[in-house]
Amino acid sequence: MATFWDIIHLLTGTPLLFVAIIGLTWGILGGALPGISASITMALVLPFTYTMDPAMAIALLACVYIGAEYGGSIPAILIRTPGTNSSAATVIDGYELNRQGRAGEALGISLMSGVIGSLFGLAMLVLLTEPLSWLALAFTPPSYFGLGILGLSVIASMTGGSLVKGLSSAVIGLMIATVGTDPISGVNRYTFDIPDLLNGVEPVLVMVGLFALTELMSQSGSSNVTQLKEAVRIRLPSLAMMNKLKRSQFIGCVLGLFEGLTPGGGGSIAAFMSYNEARRWSSTPEKFGKGSEEGVAAPEAANNTVASTALIPMLSFGIPSSNSTAVLLGGLLMHGLLPGPRLFEQNPQVIDSLYVGSFIAIIAQIAVGVVILPAAIWLVNRPRPYRAGFIFALILSGIYTLNNSQIDLGIALFLGLVGYLMRRAGFPFLPMILGVVLGHMVESSYRRSLVLSGDDMMIFLQDPICVGLLLTAAGFVIFSLTRELRDARKAKLEEAHP
Amino acid sequence: MNKDGLSGLVLLALAAIYYWATGLIPDSTLEDEVGATGLPRALTFALAGLGVILLVRGVLAGRQAAPKAARAADDEEQDATLPRAIGFLLFGLAYVLILPYAGYLISVGLLIAAVALYEGAPRRWTVPVAAVGGAVLYWAIFVKLLGVNQPAGLLEGLI
Numbered sequence: 001m002a003t004f005w006d007i008i009h010l011l012t013g014t015p016l017l018f019v020a021i022i023g024l025t026w027g028i029l030g031g032a033l034p035g036i037s038a039s040i041t042m043a044l045v046l047p048f049t050y051t052m053d054p055a056m057a058i059a060l061l062a063c064v065y066i067g068a069e070y071g072g073s074i075p076a077i078l079i080r081t082p083g084t085n086s087s088a089a090t091v092i093d094g095y096e097l098n099r100q101g102r103a104g105e106a107l108g109i110s111l112m113s114g115v116i117g118s119l120f121g122l123a124m125l126v127l128l129t130e131p132l133s134w135l136a137l138a139f140t141p142p143s144y145f146g147l148g149i150l151g152l153s154v155i156a157s158m159t160g161g162s163l164v165k166g167l168s169s170a171v172i173g174l175m176i177a178t179v180g181t182d183p184i185s186g187v188n189r190y191t192f193d194i195p196d197l198l199n200g201v202e203p204v205l206v207m208v209g210l211f212a213l214t215e216l217m218s219q220s221g222s223s224n225v226t227q228l229k230e231a232v233r234i235r236l237p238s239l240a241m242m243n244k245l246k247r248s249q250f251i252g253c254v255l256g257l258f259e260g261l262t263p264g265g266g267g268s269i270a271a272f273m274s275y276n277e278a279r280r281w282s283s284t285p286e287k288f289g290k291g292s293e294e295g296v297a298a299p300e301a302a303n304n305t306v307a308s309t310a311l312i313p314m315l316s317f318g319i320p321s322s323n324s325t326a327v328l329l330g331g332l333l334m335h336g337l338l339p340g341p342r343l344f345e346q347n348p349q350v351i352d353s354l355y356v357g358s359f360i361a362i363i364a365q366i367a368v369g370v371v372i373l374p375a376a377i378w379l380v381n382r383p384r385p386y387r388a389g390f391i392f393a394l395i396l397s398g399i400y401t402l403n404n405s406q407i408d409l410g411i412a413l414f415l416g417l418v419g420y421l422m423r424r425a426g427f428p429f430l431p432m433i434l435g436v437v438l439g440h441m442v443e444s445s446y447r448r449s450l451v452l453s454g455d456d457m458m459i460f461l462q463d464p465i466c467v468g469l470l471l472t473a474a475g476f477v478i479f480s481l482t483r484e485l486r487d488a489r490k491a492k493l494e495e496a497h498p
Numbered sequence: 499m500n501k502d503g504l505s506g507l508v509l510l511a512l513a514a515i516y517y518w519a520t521g522l523i524p525d526s527t528l529e530d531e532v533g534a535t536g537l538p539r540a541l542t543f544a545l546a547g548l549g550v551i552l553l554v555r556g557v558l559a560g561r562q563a564a565p566k567a568a569r570a571a572d573d574e575e576q577d578a579t580l581p582r583a584i585g586f587l588l589f590g591l592a593y594v595l596i597l598p599y600a601g602y603l604i605s606v607g608l609l610i611a612a613v614a615l616y617e618g619a620p621r622r623w624t625v626p627v628a629a630v631g632g633a634v635l636y637w638a639i640f641v642k643l644l645g646v647n648q649p650a651g652l653l654e655g656l657i
Contacts, residue, residue: 168548182534185526217583385617389610409594425505455531
């Protein structure tokens with residue numbers, strides 16, 4: 001009953017409803033802009049949340065994530081350009097339906113399948129997160145070290161085809177994390193007598209620099225002038241159609257849950273896997289690729305499920321499994337909130353707002369999705385030069401709100417350049433983000449453990465949780481390496497015998 | 499040299515700079531066994547090692563390089579976007595430098611106009627209108643609504 005009244009209070013006594021709708025709207029608009037991924041949409045709004053109440057800030061970010069996952073399907077269906085990576089699978093049949101003059105229907109199927117996936121994902125988030133987080137209560141410094149290593153082991157599956165580059169990116173991230181005051185001795189490292197660097201480089205600067213600024217720089221001078229059709233109107237599917245789609249939506253939900261829980265899984269993999277499985281189990285597999293409704297429903301249900309289930313490892317253990325959850329983790333850390341059971345105990349209002357805000361956003365998605373479509377089309381059709389100017393100004397204005405610091409602006413711009421060069425050279429971003437986010441935890445827990453044990457390394461093998469986590473990390477790395485080697489060998493064979 | 503080789507050299511240079519900066523970290527009486535320089539030194543060697551691997555990979559791949567003409571075309575295409583991207587970033591740098599003197603309202607308006615023109619907006623009345631409109635919109639959001647202490651600069655006392 002208390003929970004019921006808490007929810008009523010959240011809806012009436014706080015601006016949560018407003019925050020959820022704003023976040024959702026921003027997310028849909030951002031996700032609809034080709035090149036602006038869900039993580040970039042979230043990173044753009046992250047500096048704004050600095051001055052907000054933490055509960056509202058986290059709810060806002062979660063709602064942006066939900067909105068962006070749906071928004072990405074709009075250009076995927078209308079101009080064959082996925083707004084986000086995870087909507088790439090939607091292009092296949094969504095655009096085919098558009099070509100057949102059924103764009104409104106495809107948008108409706110995408111919206112409703114997204115809502116179903118999001119609701120399922122949210123239910124799993126509510127059911128699984130807190131029980132898992134209680135494991136963290138038994139954590140000692142060696143356990144936290146093991147957890148940090150497990151988080152870093154995600155890198156093995158995030159290397160984008162080159163393990164060496166992925167590892168290099170992670171090492172640079174760890175290097176950035178060493179800037180500031182040393183966690184044990186308190187001496188300054190790499191601060192060069194600049195007071196703004198004493199607290200280190202905030203992860204939000206790294207995220208905004210790498211995601212948003214790099215994207216703007218990369219798009220500079222681009223002549224992509226594809227226009228959306230202003231006349232398109234969304235058409236929600238009938239009950240009979242929903243009945244027809246339930247199998248593909250179920251497949252999307254289950255695979256979305258699995259991929260969301262898996263570090264390195266993510267919406268793109270879930271979407272393509274569910275597209276494939278939906279075709280396998282469909283009674284009309286021949287329609288896939290030629291305008292199948294199920295081919296839109298399955299990937300959309302999957303990537304929207306991931307938008308919620310990817311939060312489970314992030315909230316329970318602080319392990320971000322995707323760029324978007326890394327931004328959300330950055331939002332938590334920015335407000336001094338640490339994932340795990342203490343978050344549930346000490347800041348239940350943050351969790352309640354996250355759940356209730358997400359629920360509002362998912363339900364409101366039906367109405368907002370219909371209303372916002374013309375605005376999304378209008379925004380995407382704005383001339384790119386003005387769009388770039390406004391987004392750049394928004395980013396720099398937002399960064400300044402963090403600490404009123406010009407140094408922060410300089411750091412973000414520099415990281416934008418670093419990100420641009422990394423992208424050109426094929427270095428993935430997520431390992432670097434993981435390095436920045438987890439670096440402090442790995443170093444401080446490692447050194448605290450050694451201080452506790454009198455420099456006896458055996459402390460890491462005496463802690464069962466640490467051993468379990470390290471073994472899991474090792475298993476994960478071995479599995480990823482094996483898969484990478486197998487794929488490389490397969491590609492070589494195909495090259496030799498086309 | 500290909501991308502991998504060049505990346506390897508950059509990583510080695512970065513490792514060298516980081517190693518030099520690690521030497522500037524002062525000693526502390528509260529130092530533990532690992533110390534404030536323990537992780538940084540390990541990271542330096544890790545990055546240098548990865549740099550060497552990339553460099554070797556780049557050199558080996560260079561021996562089986564694509565025909566010269568194709569490579570030249572590839573380089574040309576890439577070089578065309580690098581100066582553009584850096585040019586884009588320079589507007590941000592200019593914004594940072596003029597912000598304390600010109601103030602937020604003027605700086606952000608100039609930034610919008612400059613970026614729009616740089617990105618190919620036609621030189622028409624729409625550019626200044628978008629710049630002024632955008633500046634006023636952002637000023638209203640950040641300064642008035644969110645209460646961010648953005649520098650007033652030249653307009654000190656007027657707004």
